[in-house]
Amino acid sequence: MVRWGILPTTYIPNSCCINIHDEGDCISPHIDHHDFVRPFCIVSFMSKSNILFWKEINIIGLGEFRGSVEIPLPVGSVLVLKGNGADVVRHCILGVRHRRVSVTFRRMDDDKMSYGFQLDPKLEELLPYKL
Template sequence: MVRWSILPADWIPNSCIINIYDEDDYIPTHIDHHDFVRSFCIVSFMSRSNTLFENEIDVIGPGEFTGSVEIPLPVGSVLVLKGNGGDITKHCISGVQHRKVSVTFRRMDDNKIPYGFRSDSELEELLPFEL
């Protein structure tokens, strides 16, 4: 993602979330916690889905939402959230039609890391990617 200029070379994530969706699974409206530094990115696998963005998203029913901005995420796509898209705009994943996996890469603010947390020593040795 650095080589493709999606992420800056010095941005090294220190956490990730792996979401595995079965048919009709969804993620309700939310704003990601501000303990995580912006930007962060979501990589989509196995099937396409839509991410909906809006300051106020209407819930129609389980996995059904309406809002003004809907971004399709095809297989292999990368969505980068930063600025208002990551800070103040709510987003959600509508109920998926087919099994899907997404991986969200994030970096926790160094000042917010929980007391006593010890990271993996191999991860500590990672260096920024050189182009």
């Protein structure tokens, strides 16, 4: 993703969240915690779904939400969240129609690491990708 210019060369994620959705599953409206450095990105696998954005998202029913901006996430897509899209408005994943997997890559702010946390020595050797 760095080589393709999707993420900055100085950004090396140190965490990820793997979401496995069965039919009907969703992700409720939220703003990702600010302990995670911006930008972060979501990679979609197995089936398409939609992500909804807005400052206030109304919950209509199970997996059904109403907001203002809905963006399709096709299989293999990468969505980069930064600026107002990451910090001000909420986002959610509508109930999926087919099994779906997404991976969210994030970097925890070094100043926010848990007390006593130690990086894996192999990860400490990683350097920013040179273009």
